[in-house]
Amino acid sequence: xxxxxxxxxxxxxxxxxxxxxxxxxxxxxxxxxxxxxxxxxxxxxxxxxxxxxxxxxxxxxxxxxxxxxxxxxxxxxxxxxxxxxxxxxxxxxxxxxxxxxxxxxxxxxxxxxxxxxxxxxxxxxxxxxxxxxxxxxxxxxxxxxxxxxxxxxxxxxxxxxxxxxxxxxxxxxxxxxxxxxxxxxxxxxxxxxxxxxxxxxxxxxxxxxxxxxxxxxxxxxxxxxxxxxxxxxxxxxxxxxxxxxxxxxxxxxxxxxxxxxxxxxxxxxxxxxxxxxxxxxxxxxxxxxxxxxxxxxxxxxxxxxxxxxxxxxxxxxxxxxxxxxxxxxxxxxxxxxxxxxxxxxxxxxxxxxxxxxxxxxxxxxxxxxxxxxxxxxxxxxxxxxxxxxxxxxxxxxxxxxxxxxxxxxxxxxxxxxx
Numbered sequence: 001x002x003x004x005x006x007x008x009x010x011x012x013x014x015x016x017x018x019x020x021x022x023x024x025x026x027x028x029x030x031x032x033x034x035x036x037x038x039x040x041x042x043x044x045x046x047x048x049x050x051x052x053x054x055x056x057x058x059x060x061x062x063x064x065x066x067x068x069x070x071x072x073x074x075x076x077x078x079x080x081x082x083x084x085x086x087x088x089x090x091x092x093x094x095x096x097x098x099x100x101x102x103x104x105x106x107x108x109x110x111x112x113x114x115x116x117x118x119x120x121x122x123x124x125x126x127x128x129x130x131x132x133x134x135x136x137x138x139x140x141x142x143x144x145x146x147x148x149x150x151x152x153x154x155x156x157x158x159x160x161x162x163x164x165x166x167x168x169x170x171x172x173x174x175x176x177x178x179x180x181x182x183x184x185x186x187x188x189x190x191x192x193x194x195x196x197x198x199x200x201x202x203x204x205x206x207x208x209x210x211x212x213x214x215x216x217x218x219x220x221x222x223x224x225x226x227x228x229x230x231x232x233x234x235x236x237x238x239x240x241x242x243x244x245x246x247x248x249x250x251x252x253x254x255x256x257x258x259x260x261x262x263x264x265x266x267x268x269x270x271x272x273x274x275x276x277x278x279x280x281x282x283x284x285x286x287x288x289x290x291x292x293x294x295x296x297x298x299x300x301x302x303x304x305x306x307x308x309x310x311x312x313x314x315x316x317x318x319x320x321x322x323x324x325x326x327x328x329x330x331x332x333x334x335x336x337x338x339x340x341x342x343x344x345x346x347x348x349x350x351x352x353x354x355x356x357x358x359x360x361x362x363x364x365x366x367x368x369x370x371x372x373x374x375x376x377x378x379x380x381x382x383x384x385x386x387x388x389x390x391x392x393x394x395x396x397x398x399x400x401x402x403x404x405x406x407x408x409x410x411x412x413x414x415x416x417x418x
Contacts, residue, residue: 005192010136016190017132018147020080020125023183024118025151027087029269030176031094031114032243033159033262034169036251038098041169042107046248046375050367053244055108056115057364063119064353071349076124077191083121084184088177090114095173119356126352128191130338139280141338145331146276152243152269160262225350227395228333231292232355234389235329237362238299241382242268242322244363245375253376254311267316268323275327288332288396296390299325300383307376307383329389330355332396339399 005013039049063083070079090113097106129144155176162172246268247261256264275295283291302321309315337351370378 029155086117271323
């Protein structure tokens with residue numbers, strides 16, 4: 001692949017995938033930063049917000065589930081375009097439903113489109129990231145996820161400005177929806193039409209999509225998929241719960257003013273972005289397993305500080321540690337899933353599905369529990385999941401090293417018999 005694309009094409013491909021990651025993060029934090037306002041406009045409680053999140057989560061699971069089939073049928077290039085269009089349109093409908101019409105059902109429809117598009121594009125952009133790593137021969141997944149976090153930082157910052165200036169939810173959501181649609185068209189135009197980019201040749205799309213889909217499903221029969229899934233489960237809960245509940249936890253849990261919610265979310269997002277920008281060299285130097293264990297401890301400590309400290313500077317410190325600790329779990333999981341180039345696409349898709357199911361479906365569950373025990377107490381569940389993620393971090397050991405370790409006892413046994 002590297003020989004069939006020029007350096008300029010590879011650079012444009014890299015920038016395009018970074019922009020798609022950024023657009024996804026921007027959309028998520030745009031929604032998250034206006035949750036308190038949407039809640040007030042619709043006149044609902046935590047359980048009502050949880051129901052909205054459940055609708056988004058179910059739609060996202062559907063998007064996650066059909067993403068491999070979409071890639072096999074029309075390729076990731078066109079699939080990402082359609083998915084991002086749905087994200088932008090869904091965000092606009094959320095604004096209309098929650099603000100102008102103040103109809104729960106319309107907002108739910110918008111969140112369903114929003115969730116479906118984000119679920120599908122999340123798998124596709126991670127598969128594209130793995131393909132780009134293979135094409136360039138460099139570890140870039142943490143940087144790609146840094147752009148997702150950078151998108152959340154921009155979204156949280158714009159959310160803070162919008163709340164502070166009293167900008168209506170509808171104006172905010174429509175503007176961001178237009179931005180995402182523009183980014184979709186510009187970015188996808190720079191993704192190459194090639195098999196390594198998961199875009200099947202036109203004359204083979206119809207003949208082989210079932211075979212390609214069958215290959216993508218093989219990863220679900222491998223135990224390593226599920227051990228990596230535990231790592232990604234905990235870290236996805238850590239990230240997803242922050243994106244959807246951190247502003248509400250600050251406002252309704254700590255009793256802070258509304259504008260404090262986006263501000264603390266911005267601190268979390270900045271810390272996560274910094275961790276992902278610096279993550280590649282750190283992982284190369286210290287190894288995946290050690291980095292995951294240290295960061296799991298950091299995330300757990302930060303979240304506990306956020307929960308237990310009264311509103312003030314310590315809450316911001318806790319959010320920063322929480323974001324830093326959760327920064328590399330998902331990208332390291334993606335890189336680990338792509339260790340074997342021959343099976344990278346199917347393994348990345350499977351691992352991404354596990355992570356995003358937790359990322360998208362965990363928050364609604366937390367919302368329902370939060371109505372009974374409070375949001376801050378509910379976040380203690382996330383602490384436990386982060387600890388489990390750290391305990392299973394050995395699954396991220398590079399596949400070649402793991403295979404050698406497994407083969408060594410057999411070699412000693414054969415030598416002993418001889």
